[in-house]
Amino acid sequence: MRTALIIMAAALRGAAALAKLPLERFSVAPMMDYTDRHFRHLFRLLSRESVLYTEMVTANTLVDDTGAPRHGSGDRWLAHDDHEDKTILQLGGSSPKVLGAATELAMAHHSYAGVNLNCGCPSERVAGAGCFGAALMRDPDQVASCVKAMHRHAPVSVKCRIGVVDSVRDLSDDEDELYTSLARFVETVSREGVSRFIVHARVAVLSGLSPDANRKVPQIMPGIVQRLQSEFPALEIVTNGEVNSVDDVLARSTGLQGAMVGRDACRRPWHYAVVDEEVFGAANPVKSRRALLDAYAHYCDRAEVELAHDGYSPRRAVLKPALTLFHGDAGAGAFKRTIDALHKDASLSAGGVLRAAAEHVPGAVLDAAPGERAVVRREAAAA
Ligand SMILES: Cc1cc2nc3c(=O)[nH]c(=O)nc-3n(C[C@H](O)[C@H](O)[C@H](O)COP(=O)(O)O)c2cc1C
Structure with a gap:
């Protein structure tokens, strides 16, 4: 009986890893304090096809360092109602063991379409807490180990920046240099079964800028994201960063899997009530x-x-x-x-x-x- 259960659990894990992420021609970005279950419910009423992201949940709030679930944390951070079939849970963390256990917990009890690893947040609160968020881009092997552990339980994607520097003084105009380290990151991580990367087309500055400033400067460089897709045609690349209208979604996602919108989707959600028709070719679900x-x-x-x-x-x-x-x-x-x-x-x-x-x-x-x-x-x- 016990053996049968173990085999069944392993088969289910295999099935989870084999499941595919939903088509992401348009998505709404993970945003702390905004993309909670209520925002997602509202947005889902105006678009059935969009991929929606949760706010980032740190893996350590779900499980402890041994991977054991923290009491009550699952329901508190992960619970949601129906409508979540195209919703991706974003996790933050850098320990393969903890991230793997958090993914398993999330997928066992809450039906997310997949899990995303945050490698793009430059907040000192996050990036400073060990190697975490955007700082992780400097350690592609570590990220590969993390996604390997997560991928046993769910389809996984990674959200990252086009690059990362310590301070504004370290910013360079050398696009080739930037691209080379981005490509190395993506190549290393994709070996562990990740085929979707959401790339915020802006370098993350790890210190000296507030999180807000880090979303305005330095300038976005969408060409680097396009180049990534053309040099890695088997991967699904989603562009992010100042995509501020449905027209922008269509224009910026040409040749890519799609485009992710952050702030503008909160600023004026109704503008996106046409995405099902204009981006996915489906009927818009709400009339007014x-x-x-x-x-x-x-x-x-x-x-x-x-x-x-x-x-x-x-x-x-x-x-x-x-x-x-x-x-x-x-x-x-x-x-x-x-x-x-x-x-x-x-x-x-x-x-x-x-x-x-x-x-x-x-x-x-x-x-x-x-x-x-x-x-x-x-x-x-x-x-
Ligand atoms: C209030 C706020 C909270 C955010 N929280 C997260 C987060 O939890 N995880 C993450 O990966 N990015 C986070 N971001 C970054 C967005 O996901 C997105 O990458 C960024 O805003 C750029 O997209 P935009 O120009 O369309 O807003 C946040 C952005 C904002 C404005």
């Missing part, structure tokens, strides 16, 4: 923001009840992803202000707050189809 808000308000009501515990209310967290739904449109300010004003109102549910806020948005905006610009008369906009 009225329909989207209705579905999301139902979710908020359910999540508010199910996730409340020990005095914690998820209300702020569930409302946050909706705040920018009307970005750039008439009624955007009034919608946000109403959520702000009502979010503590105990007589309303979280969904009720959203419904009340939507009353301040002109009907033409609420009913505009994805990609359609609503024409709103000045009086209606001011109302």
Whole structure:
């Protein structure tokens, strides 16, 4: 019996490793404090095809140094509801043992489509904690050992930068030099079964720049990502960094697997309600923001009840992803202000707050189809 179980577990592990990552023509980047389960739920309502990433979870918060699960951590960090079939869990860490065990734990209890290793975060908080995040790019063999351990339990991809330097003084214009070390990294890591690399087309500066500044300078160099794909045609390369519209997605991903969008997807999620049709050639799942808000308000009501515990209310967290739904449109300010004003109102549910806020948005905006610009008369906009 025990032998049969061991064989079955091994077969399941083999199947997990053989499973393929979903097609990633368009994805939303992992972003701490943003791409939580609520944001992903909202985004999934407006796109069924996009690949979505979780916030980074450090492997050590899930398992201890021996690989044993930490009590309760799985549910706290990994739980999500349905809709997650094209969602990738991003892990941070540098120990093959810990990353392997964290991947096993995540895949055993939570149905992610795959796991991604963070080799792109330059935050001193992360990069300074031993060799971790972008600093890992300097040790391709270590990354190869990590992904080997992870790949036993899940399809794995790696998110990295085009290069890494200690400080801005070390930045160089020599694209060949940069490319050579990127290619060495990718070649070494891909030997362990990773075929997808998401490359933020900007060098990471490990010290002297805030994480925010590290996403603005130095300049992006998308040509290096294109070169990587053309010299490694068997790999699936996804470009990232200042891809700021659906048009950018189409233009920047030419010849690649796809493009990943970060900040712009939070800044104006509705802009991406056309990606299923324009990028994947499928039907857009939602007809208007009225329909989207209705579905999301139902979710908020359910999540508010199910996730409340020990005095914690998820209300702020569930409302946050909706705040920018009307970005750039008439009624955007009034919608946000109403959520702000009502979010503590105990007589309303979280969904009720959203419904009340939507009353301040002109009907033409609420009913505009994805990609359609609503024409709103000045009086209606001011109302
Ligand atoms: C608030 C914030 C949090 C982020 N958190 C992560 C993270 O957890 N893991 C990661 O690999 N990258 C993280 N990033 C970087 C993004 O995934 C992305 O690579 C970067 O923002 C560049 O893409 P963009 O120009 O489209 O925003 C974060 C970025 C932002 C703005």
